[in-house]
Amino acid sequence: MSNIYTEQRTLRAAQRHAAAIFLVALCLRPAITAVGPLLGQIGAAEHLGETLLGVLGALPLLAFAAVSPLVHRVSGPLGAERAIFVALLLLAGGCVVRSYTGAPGLWLGTIVVGTAIAVGNVLVPVIIRRDYASHVSRATGFYTAAITVAASAASAVAVPLAAATDWRAALAVWAVLALVIGAVWLPRARAARAAAGQTRLAEEPAHPSVWRQPAAWLITAFMGLQSTTFYVLVTWLPTIDTDSGSSAQAAGVHLFVFQVLGIAGGLTIPLVLRRSASQVTGAVVACAPMLAGVLGLLLAPGLTVVWAAVAGLGQGACLVVALSLISLRGRTHRETTHLSGMAQSLGYLLAAAGPVAAGTLAEHTGGWHATLVLLAALAVTQLAFGALAGRRRRAAPAHGAAGPELHAART
Structure with missing residues (x-):
């Protein structure tokens, strides 16, 4: 009886453990x-033109690019759990500063928000890799589903919240979510010992820098291209849609369909990844709907509406494949953290440039045909890099003196 009770208690603890990760998402x-x-x-309210508003919208992505490769310097001394807790507090503070400290605070708060989220972007896949080593793709699918649901909900309620209060409160309210989830995460942060984490890292074998590993660059390219195609469509799909004859209301619905279908794509692609010996099939299956x-x-x-749904399935699946590749290819927790930082840094830098380049191309050509051709070319390139990154490779020798390739693992 005591064994059954112990097993049930362990199961409940594991469920709470899992829920905390997805709540952070x-x-x-x-x-x-x-x-x-x-x-x-x-x-x-702040007397900003379209150019400055575009910069404001791009700032979080630029913060992702700048901060992601530095996250390991924080997570090393603190431990991943404590670093995430600090990031949640920073996120709450950034939301308040952005809303209620005037024009300078709008910019500073936006940078703080992007910095805090970058820490979570890098470290949550590392924790998933560590805690769900035999179910990485499935756990990543649930993680990306949580991200997509929250992102879509925030877009949907922003205007109604602003109508009921004002735009400042509609943005600041997300500080409450960060604080509540931070409170849920706090016991886990307390339980994690920074000293023990440092000991584990010190015992890990040394490997070549991910910046010198060809496989890491393939994964980074795939991450960057899938982020670029996503953000270009999120930014410009309504405009492309209205230019082709749809109403503004219909264009908004189509964008919602594009984002929501990403949940289905993210939850389905792990089935493909688990059934293949490598991640090549999963990468190709994920990229094909985006291209279509x-x-x-x-x-x-x-x-x-049909193409928005099809592309939505692809974008959700591609994100899961990208994050799964990061989690599966790292040989140690430290290497996974560095790989996550590298892929997300360069990936989001490319993503930040994508909508600007797409808009500029449309402006100079007088329509969206050239932009869509470019987007199709990016989707083809993304598929190619995904297939290359998904190939199984031999792990490097234990001493790390040769074979600079990241290893592959079954999902």
């Missing part, structure tokens, strides 16, 4: 995705 997008629908109000969706927008724009 709920904080990693709302403070960003709530801004887009409110840009008009922010610009009117973009080609559909180019060749049959009257069926935008």
Whole structure:
């Protein structure tokens, strides 16, 4: 009887453990995705033109790029759990500063928000890799589903919240979510011992820097390209849609479909990853819908809702594949952290440039045809890099003196 009780208690503890990780995921997008629908109000209140509003929207992605490769310097001394707790507190503070400290605070708070989220972006996949080594893709699917649900919900409620209060409160409210989830995370942060974490890292074998590993660059390229195609469509799909004859209301619905279908894609792709000996099949299956969706927008724009749904399935699946590759290819927790930082740093830097380049191309050509052709080319390139990154490779020798390839593992 005591053994049964112990097993049940262990199971409940594991469930709480898992829930805490996915609750953290709920904080990693709302403070960003709530801004887009409110840009008009922010610009009117702070006297910002479209160019500065575009920079404001890109700042979190630029913060991701700048901070991601440095996260390991924080997570080493603190431990991943404590670093995430500090990031949640920073996120809450950034949301308040952004809303209530005037024009300088708007910019500073946005940078703090992006910095805090970057820490979670890098470390949560590392924790998933550590705690769910035999179910990485499945756990990553649930993690990305939580991110997508929270991001979509924040976009949907931003305008109604602002109408009931004002834009400042509609953005600051996400500080409450960060604090509540921080309180839930606190026991886990307390239980994690920084000294023990440092000991484990010290005992890990040394490996070549991920910046010198070809496999890491393949993963980084895949991460960057999937982020770019996603952010280009999130930014410009409504405009492309209305230019082809849809109403503004229909365009908003189509964007919602694009984002929500990402949940289904993210939850389905782990089934493909588990059944293949490598991640090549998963990468190809994930990228194909994105390519099909973009080609559909180019060749049959009257069926935008169909192509939005198809591309949405692809974007959700591609994110899971990218994060799974990061988790599976690292040979140690430290290497996984460095790989996550590298892939997300360069990946989000490319993503930040994508919408700007797409808009500039459309402006100079007088339409969206050239932009969609470019997006299709990016989708093809993304598929190629995904197939290359997904190939199984031999692990490097234990001493790390040769074989600079990251290893592959079954999902």
